[in-house]
Amino acid sequence: MSDAPLLAIDRLTKVFVTRRGFPIPRTVSVRAVDSVSLTLGRGEALGIVGESGCGKSTLARVALRLLPPDGGGVRLDGEDVLAASPARLRQLRVRMQIVFQDPASALDPRQRIGCSLAEPMRVHGIARGAAAITRVRALLDEVGLPATALDRFPHEFSGGQRQRIGIARALALGPDLIFADEPVSALDVSVQAQILALLADLKARRNLSFVFISHDLGVIRYFCQRAAVMYLGRVVETGPADALLDTPLHPYTDLLRRSSPVPDPAAAIAMQLQEGEPPSPINPPSGCHFHPRCPHATDHCRAVAPSLVEITPGRSVACHLHAPATHT
Amino acid sequence: MSAATTVGPARVSTWTRARGNPAIIAGSIICLILVIMALFAPWIAPYDPNKQMLGPQLADPSRAHWLGLDSFGRDVFSRIIWGARISLWVGVVATVMAMIAGSAIGIVAGYFGGAIDRVISGVTDILLSFPQLVMGLLLVAVLGASIGNIILAIAITAVPAFIRLARGSTLAMRERDFIDAGRALGFSDMRIMFAHVAPNILDEIIVMGSLWLATAIRTESTLAFIGLGVPPPTATWGGIIREGFEYLNDNYLLAVFPSLAILITMIGLNLIGDGLRDATDPRAPQ
Known part of the structure; x- marks a missing residue:
């Protein structure tokens, strides 16, 4: 420290x-x-x-x-x-990043895991294309998920695995x-x-x-x-x-x-x-x-x-x- | 939160569920036939829709003219086939325009909330309070009856419904953590709205679009029937009914056949729309 x-x-x-209440709303x-x-x-x-x-x-x-x-x-x-x-x-x-309580709600259901993890890198110009994919593989490995997770959607994972993905995204x-x-x-x-x-x-x-x-x-x-x-x-x-x-x-x-x-x-x-x-x-x-x-x-x-x-x-x-x- | 857990798997299988739905299959066959009719009208129609035959006016159906002749001696079957072009074109273009514009506005309202939402929702409510046909009539009367203006008028009447749907779905989506995750990751509002919210509410918008397509086609026919459609001599379903209506006592079949064409189209589109709605509803029994 x-x-x-x-x-x-x-x-x-x-x-x-x-503002709540009817007919006269009160500010709460x-x-x-x-x-x-x-x-x-x-x-x-x-x-x-x-x-x-x-x-x-x-x-x-x-x-x-x-x-x-x-x-x-x-x-x-x-x-x-x-x-x-x-x-x-x-x-x-x-x-500074955030990891959420409910991993089901924390991931875009329409986005493949690889895309979810690469998107922040692309947005911030850290890596794109093949370089981003390499980094995503390393992230998945770091949180204990196989590289095959790349092409899959969030609903194909269990709660614990989804939380690992959420953590990987926070680390991206x-x-x-x-x-x-x-x-x-x-x-x-x-x-x-x-x-x-x-x-x-x-x-x-x-x-x-x-x-x-x-x-x-x-x-x-x-x-x-x-x-x-x-x-x-x-x-x-x-x-x-x-x-x-x-x-x-x-x-x-x-x-x-x-x-x-x-x-x-x-x-x-x-x-x-x-x-x-x-x-x-x-x-x-x-x-x-x-x-x-x-x-x-x-x-x-x-x-x-x-x-x-x-x-x-x-x-x-x-x-x-x-x-x-x-x-x- | 717990509901969110079930949405993921259910949503991905939407199109799988839709594929086996008999209503969607039946509706798709009807619509496919209509689309082929419209696209290949010049080759399918036995006669030129505007050519006046030498045969008797208002003739009954015969082997040469399957659905008879109209007051000018034109082949009704050919005119209905050509009319499908106008109806489908106007309906599809107007609905797609309304879908895109309405969804974009609705997503913005739902995502930002606050004053932006209050203004958009207020205007939407005012527009929704007009009966759809009255609104279409007003717009065409002001803009003038041409195919472009009719498309625009029908699109404007359909926009509020899409705004309301997209706004509501966006509000629900905003509660999901992945929106906050995107903001925490430094994504722009545009990216979150159109790369993350939009794909997730697309199902609902498409279902709504398939149902509104039927409404748009009906509105086009109604406008044509009233005389505010694509001007004659262009063949439109509403226009043929209008002409047939004038000779209802002489030969009622002239009004019946184009009406049947509209009816079949409505059934086909609604079968698809209802089927899609059932398929996208995770709670619907399958």
């Missing part, structure tokens, strides 16, 4: 606004990503954990400028991604950074392990950085050096993945950890289930968003939103329990 981060996300915010806004700041070093994997709807995927899409942001900044190697001109953005896109331009949006959640457990091993191998071989989005703590622990926990659009805790999952500071991280299945029959009794579902992001709770589900909530939690404070070097948490200094 060098000192200058490869990716620096600074107070990134995304608000979805819709959802802060899907609420002032999120994260950094990622070269060759590092940062896990983003949270329940569905907490803004994990939106964060990735805004950082990639697939969705327009509503505030904050994203810097890749110090360069402002959100302010880049269309031409410059095209060049920046070469360096030789990126430094990959946003992996739940890349193994749609796959069988046995296939998950293969894909994770492939990603870990690619990460080491190509010195790739990953923003790895998942709701599966086991996957995060296996793949990521650091992790960030999101709740209703906000980051509530960050830190080294092992430490964060072994000794959670934030009550929500603790809840996530305790509600993950443990592969030990004796431990099942110890599993405590927490009451309640995540509140509606349209009308989030006041103060700390987590207070309605938190066993330690106080009046202060209901009134004031805690900010993310570094407790020990490398570990930050947004919780009043751990930052008494902010009680003023």
